[in-house]
Amino acid sequence: MIAQTLLSGLTAGAIYALVALGFAIIYNASHVINFAQGEFVMIGGMAAASLVETGLPLPLSILLSVGIAVLVGLVLEKLAIEPARGASVVTLIIITIGASILLRGLAALVWDKKIHPLPAFSGDAPIAIGTATLLPQTLWVLGTTVVVVALLWWFFNRTLTGKAILAVSVNRLAAELMGISVRRVLAVSFGLSAALGALAGILIAPISFTSWDVGVMLGLKGFAAAILGGLGSGPGAIAGGLALGLIEALGAGYLSSAYKDVFAFVLLLSALVFLPNGLAGRRVAERV
Amino acid sequence: MALPLVLTNNYTYEIAILVGLNAIVCVGLNFLIGYAGQISLGHAGFYALGAYGSAVLSARYGVYPVISVPLAVGGVAMLAWLVGKPVLRLKGHYLAMATLGLGVIVSVVLANEDWLTGGPDGMTVPPLFITGEKAWYWAVGAVLLLTVWLAQNLIDSPRGRAWRALHGSEVAAAAVGIDAARHKLAAFVLSAAIAAFAGALTAHYAGFLTPSKASFLHSVELVTMVVFGGMGSTLGAVLGAAVLTTLPQLLTVFKEYEMALFGALLMLTMIFMPQGLVPTLEKLLAAAGRKAE
Numbered sequence: 001m002i003a004q005t006l007l008s009g010l011t012a013g014a015i016y017a018l019v020a021l022g023f024a025i026i027y028n029a030s031h032v033i034n035f036a037q038g039e040f041v042m043i044g045g046m047a048a049a050s051l052v053e054t055g056l057p058l059p060l061s062i063l064l065s066v067g068i069a070v071l072v073g074l075v076l077e078k079l080a081i082e083p084a085r086g087a088s089v090v091t092l093i094i095i096t097i098g099a100s101i102l103l104r105g106l107a108a109l110v111w112d113k114k115i116h117p118l119p120a121f122s123g124d125a126p127i128a129i130g131t132a133t134l135l136p137q138t139l140w141v142l143g144t145t146v147v148v149v150a151l152l153w154w155f156f157n158r159t160l161t162g163k164a165i166l167a168v169s170v171n172r173l174a175a176e177l178m179g180i181s182v183r184r185v186l187a188v189s190f191g192l193s194a195a196l197g198a199l200a201g202i203l204i205a206p207i208s209f210t211s212w213d214v215g216v217m218l219g220l221k222g223f224a225a226a227i228l229g230g231l232g233s234g235p236g237a238i239a240g241g242l243a244l245g246l247i248e249a250l251g252a253g254y255l256s257s258a259y260k261d262v263f264a265f266v267l268l269l270s271a272l273v274f275l276p277n278g279l280a281g282r283r284v285a286e287r288v
Numbered sequence: 289m290a291l292p293l294v295l296t297n298n299y300t301y302e303i304a305i306l307v308g309l310n311a312i313v314c315v316g317l318n319f320l321i322g323y324a325g326q327i328s329l330g331h332a333g334f335y336a337l338g339a340y341g342s343a344v345l346s347a348r349y350g351v352y353p354v355i356s357v358p359l360a361v362g363g364v365a366m367l368a369w370l371v372g373k374p375v376l377r378l379k380g381h382y383l384a385m386a387t388l389g390l391g392v393i394v395s396v397v398l399a400n401e402d403w404l405t406g407g408p409d410g411m412t413v414p415p416l417f418i419t420g421e422k423a424w425y426w427a428v429g430a431v432l433l434l435t436v437w438l439a440q441n442l443i444d445s446p447r448g449r450a451w452r453a454l455h456g457s458e459v460a461a462a463a464v465g466i467d468a469a470r471h472k473l474a475a476f477v478l479s480a481a482i483a484a485f486a487g488a489l490t491a492h493y494a495g496f497l498t499p500s501k502a503s504f505l506h507s508v509e510l511v512t513m514v515v516f517g518g519m520g521s522t523l524g525a526v527l528g529a530a531v532l533t534t535l536p537q538l539l540t541v542f543k544e545y546e547m548a549l550f551g552a553l554l555m556l557t558m559i560f561m562p563q564g565l566v567p568t569l570e571k572l573l574a575a576a577g578r579k580a581e
Contacts, residue, residue: 033381080555087562089380090327094515095558097508102551109544220388220504227385258400265389272386273374 003132005253006246011138011207013245014145018200019222020229020237021152022193028169028232029189032081032092036100037197038219039107043069044198045210046107049116058119066198072103073194077186100215107212118205141203148199149238156234165189169232197222217261224268230278239279243267301421303537308428309490311529314513315435315522316482321511322520323443324475325455326376327384329507330391331483336502337364338484339491340398340405343413346492348404353416357488361481368480369473376472388504395502410498413491424493431489432526435482439522451475455520483510516557518564527565 019041026034047065052058080095087095121140126133156162167175168185176182200218201210225244229236244264251263271279313335320326341360345351351359375386399408418427442448450471453461462468491497500506509532517528535553539546561568 027381033384080559084559084562087558088519090321090511090515090519091558091562093327093384094512095555097512098551098554098558100551102548102555105546105548105551109548216504220392224385224389227382231381259396262393262396265392269375269386269389272378272382276378276382278382 001131001253003130005249007132007134007138009246009249010242011141011245012248013242014141015200015204015218015241016221016225016244017238017241018145018148018196018203019218020225020241021149021234022196022200023222023226024229024232024234024237025165025189025196026193027226029165029185030081031089032096033089033223034190034193035093035096035219035223036076036103037193037222038215038217039100039103040069040073040194040197040215041201041204041218041222042107042210042212042215043072043103044201045118045205045214046111046116046201046212047198048202049118049205049210050111052118053116058121062202065202066195069194069198070191073190074187076194077190081190082183082186100219104212104215111212113212115209115211116205117209118202120206135207137203137206141207144199144203148196152234161185161188221264224264227278228268228271233278236279243279298421301425303534305421305424305428305493306490307530307533308425308432309486309493310510310513310533311526312428312432312435312486312489313483313510314517314525314529315432315439316479316486317510318479318514318520318522318525319439319442319451320475320479321514322518322525323448323451323455324472325451326472326475327380327511328387328476328479329384329504329511330387330389330394331479331510332502332504332506333391333394334364334368334480335483335487335490335506335510336398336499337367337394338487339413339497339501341484342488343411343491343497344404346414347411353414353492357416357485357492360488361484364484365477365481368477372473372476372480376469376476388507391502391504391507395499395504398502399499405499406497408499410496413495413497415495416489416492418493428489428493431485436522436526443522447471447474452520512554515564516554518566518568521564521566524564524566531565 019037022037022040023034026032026037044065047068048061051061051064056064076099080099081092084092084095120135120137122136124135126135127139128134154162156166164175164180165185165188167178167180168182172182175185201214204210204218221244222241225240226237227240228244229238229240244267247267248260248264252260255263313331317328317331320328338360341363342353342356345356345359346353371390375383375390378386398405401407402409405411418424443452450461450466453464453466454468454471458468487501490501513528513532514525515528516532517526518524536546536550539549542549557565563571
């Protein structure tokens with residue numbers, strides 16, 4: 001029982017971590033909390049499910065739907081975030097909330113308001129490990145997350161574009177003076193976040209299905225994970241996601257499944273009271 | 289107040305009442321967001337607690353609504369004071385997340401404790417002594433005027449000035465001797481109590497209550513109304529509530545396009561009027577006035 005619970009917690013946690021990484025990347029590059037992050041998750045899952053329904057092979061559908069999400073992310077940055085540069089934090093939050101309502105409305109129009117399944121990547125036959133059983137999709141979720149995290153580490157530490165994004169997040173003006181195009185950095189980070197969100201949506205769809213409104217709760221959980229870890233910290237986002245997933249699974253398994261969401265947020269609140277900047281957050285000095 | 293001339297049927301009265309109730313919440317929330325400069329993404333939680341508090345007391349325990357409404361408002365104010373103390377130490381996005389979390393917890397509890405609240409199916413609420421759309425219209429109008437009057441007096445009082453100083457810079461405010469924590473808490477508790485009061489009134493007016501009143505989306509709607517109208521402007525809060533309450537009713541003509549249109553309108557307004565409706569219009573008027581001279 002405990003192994004089973006921990007496993008399902010890790011699976012959910014990996015998904016939250018991917019969404020949280022999307023929040024962190026956009027926050028670092030632009031200081032915007034993108035409340036439309038959950039909609040990238042929805043677009044990924046819904047696009048993949050509908051493409052598979054039209055008879056396209058699964059790998060091609062996955063690639064195409066990540067591409068669609070990236071496109072949406074780039075358009076969002078170009079049309080909504082860039083013109084509003086310099087607006088206050090609350091205004092930017094409301095713009096991204098408007099975007100998420102718009103995207104959800106469009107999804108209900110383009111697709112429908114029904115629940116859609118996506119076939120598991122490699123069959124549904126459960127694998128037995130000791131007393132616990134494991135769905136092959138769980139391995140896909142965990143494996144892909146590990147690979148993605150490794151790729152992100154390589155991207156941010158070993159490539160010029162990745163280092164440029166880090167430079168902009170540390171000091172935008174200085175980065176600009178060094179010849180880094182902030183516009184390109186913003187575009188890349190929105191595209192990257194959209195891809196991460198879409199991937200999370202596709203990975204989880206065979207386990208928990210997908211529909212036009214899955215983005216709301218997954219987006220909130222991703223935001224919670226990003227905050228728990230400390231905004232803008234990559235390792236923090238991953239740790240926050242896994243912690244959130246595990247606490248939820250343990251609470252749902254041993255205490256009450258109806259209060260699953262409450263455990264996550266109670267943990268978050270108590271963590272914030274003692275660690276006001278998250279698990280890995282830096283203390284930021286305020287400019288007077 | 290001249291609106292009854294245009295309001296010809298019960299439906300238009302109903303919308304006017306809803307506008308009034310939302311405007312009351314927004315004028316209160318504006319103390320916190322517009323003046324004290326703190327965000328709350330969980331005010332629907334206080335709104336719903338006020339509504340459910342009064343509804344449960346009057347429906348399950350036979351307390352007269354005249355007594356249950358102030359009891360519920362008092363309870364919510366105490367709760368806001370208790371949770372506000374640790375939570376308001378957080379800043380910016382962390383505060384947004386913490387208040388959001390509070391809202392989610394309230395909505396899950398309301399949906400699950402069905403022995404008390406009726407669960408997701410909702411519960412019926414006994415009526416207040418006010419009956420009929422017209423009586424409600426005048427009652428809500430009076431409460432709204434009272435709230436606006438309170439707001440106008442408060443923002444020019446020492447407390448209001450302290451709030452605005454906090455919004456400008458917390459460090460600078462502290463340097464001139466403003467107790468930041470105490471003033472933030474006061475704005476938080478006052479706005480929560482006003483939200484609870486409007487929530488309780490809405491419950492007794494509608495006669496029916498569901499946990500969706502506590503949802504994250506409702507919190508977002510409330511904040512959106514304040515920011516849309518213009519932060520730090522009482523007129524803005526009222527106008528924001530009026531526009532964003534009637535707009536979805538008007539957009540229902542577009543049926544399935546309603547949601548996408550609403551989202552697009554929200555984005556466009558905030559992109560082109562980042563200050564909100566009223567401050568932007570005031571600026572335009574001032575510019576036009578200068579040109580005329």
